[in-house]
Amino acid sequence: MIESKQNKRVKQWKKLHRKKYRDQTEAFLIEGWHLVEEAIKSDWTIQTLIMVEDRERPEVWSHMDTIYVSQDVFKELSQTETPQGIMAVVRQNKLEFKPKYNKILLVDAVQDPGNIGTMIRSALAFDIDVIVLGKGSVDLYHDKVIRATQGAMFHIPIIQDDLELWINYCQQNEIMVYGTALDKGAKSLNQVDIQDKFAVMVGNEGHGVSSDYLEKADETVYIPIHEQSESLNVGVATSIVLYHFSLLT
Amino acid sequence: MIESKQNKRVKQWKKLHRKKYRDQTEAFLIEGWHLVEEAIKSDWTIQTLIMVEDRERPEVWSHMDTIYVSQDVFKELSQTETPQGIMAVVRQNKLEFKPKYNKILLVDAVQDPGNIGTMIRSALAFDIDVIVLGKGSVDLYHDKVIRATQGAMFHIPIIQDDLELWINYCQQNEIMVYGTALDKGAKSLNQVDIQDKFAVMVGNEGHGVSSDYLEKADETVYIPIHEQSESLNVGVATSIVLYHFSLLT
Structure with a gap:
């Protein structure tokens, strides 16, 4: 479990709040159960699940790379008023033009x-x-x-x-x-x-x-x-x- | 011109951010040129115009009760990120039921x-x-x-x-x-x-x-x-x- 806000990964995740860094890494953060569920159900790629210490990861997600963090670290990363204790780093989808788009x-x-x-x-x-x-x-x-x-x-x-x-x-x-x-x-x-x-x-x-x-x-x-x-x-x-x-x- | 945040009227206006006080006084605050213009064009009653020190009141509004305040006082009252220097206290409209509502x-x-x-x-x-x-x-x-x-x-x-x-x-x-x-x-x-x-x-x-x-x-x-x-x-x-x-x- 990560407990320090100075941890390298925590710092990298936090930088994802900025467009410049999102563009560089082609990743972004999502927060909250509903969004994470929707992302997992979709064809987007989840790179990492981030969960707060006391939350349990649903069994069906056990194959996913998951990192637990302390309450404090989670708050540092969160952009919501009432954090739900779950986030994910998602890879950006780079789509192109398809003839089927009508x-x-x-x-x-x-x-x-x-x-x-x-x-x-x-x-x-x-x-x-x-x-x-x-x-x-x-x-x-x-x-x-x-x-x-x-x-x-x-x-x-x-x-x-x-x-x-x-x-x-x-x-x-x-x-x-x-x-x-x-x-x-x-x-x-x-x-x-x-x-x-x-x-x-x-x-x-x-x-x-x-x-x-x-x-x-x-x-x-x-x-x-x-x-x-x-x-x-x-x-x-x-x-x-x-x-x-x-x-x- | 009001320069003190401790001024009684300033304190009263500030309380209008709270529902309880709006209900008591049957008044509310609006901010920004567009909203104030729309209120003035309408049949709602403007009680007071509040303008920041360096703004000029349009000639057509010269009949209105206007109070100038310092930049600091205005910021204290403002709820927007880039204040336009104009606010108004408006009386609440208490409407009733009319048969013409179809x-x-x-x-x-x-x-x-x-x-x-x-x-x-x-x-x-x-x-x-x-x-x-x-x-x-x-x-x-x-x-x-x-x-x-x-x-x-x-x-x-x-x-x-x-x-x-x-x-x-x-x-x-x-x-x-x-x-x-x-x-x-x-x-x-x-x-x-x-x-x-x-x-x-x-x-x-x-x-x-x-x-x-x-x-x-x-x-x-x-x-x-x-x-x-x-x-x-x-x-x-x-x-x-x-x-x-x-x-x-």
Whole structure:
């Protein structure tokens, strides 16, 4: 059992709270029973289970590399208010582009971890094949993103990549690209007639989808809302579009 | 200008961060330009503007009771990471039941401030007449709720009340009550045929709508989701139902 916060492994784990170090090691930390269970059920690779001294590892996980740590060490690593005594170091999944991706969510510079988490959860719920997080979006492996996905991230392909490449890919493969906008010059969501293959682009909390990308969209859609309402939360708006499209395909 | 954190008014304002004191004084604090602007545009009553020493009050607000405070005092009161130097004390709106309420959102014990904020924003967007926050829901005047509404709370009636009274009211007034559930024995949202008058009941993040209330619903609906998906965020689920109903009425 590790009892010292100065222990080399403890220091390495703690560094996983920083993006730079996550990128270098291609690993990240998850915390709490539910997330760890979801990761184990998935095809992601768990490198190490970290458990607090008094917790027992479930029998079915006995094959896993497990390290016990003291309460103090666990608290040092934890990023939650009421730690559950379990964490895992998980290897990042480096996915690539697959021709089977026909329902695509393109995310442009969404910065709030809760919003990204919501989008991932809803994309899984509404049968999206792949999510692409473009430049300027918060890191997928940020602890608040992971928590907000509630484990959904382990069950749907997610790629951090240049959106432009994906827009081009869609255009070359007869995948209709729908931009979302507040602009009422756009088409109302309930009038959109969609295809089996589609990509939905959603954008930053303040500015929406960048105009460079919007220009390349085959169609721009908006969600009709009450005049006194300024806008919807971007996680909500994305979810509504994906729900709507899921009914049509 | 107030420069001391020990000033009596400063102490009173600070106490508004606590529900108990908000209830006693029937007032609450809002922070930031956007929220203050939205409150001023609305029919809510601003009691006092609080501005940091170097900020200038817009000419159009010159009739308002304004108190300047030092940077230090403002920081003491602020609940944001990057304070904008403007706050207001607002009087709570005590609304009652009106027969004109035909589209009702009933919220049962939703505890996350961000979720309540999202629901309020979406309810305004999708033309709901009134939102009722039942027992066990987070306080409407919690600073995180207020921030998450992005000002929408000032433009839609919101009442903190006993849901049972409202369910009874709906039943006596031919307003169909729809409960939401994960239960696939319920009716799929896209098969629901709704009326002009409806109430939607949504529930707690963990347990959903309490069974006592669900039993009283005229109909129970669920949102069809992918089998690997456990559930949607409750703010998202509420927004999807309200969006869907807004298309039908």
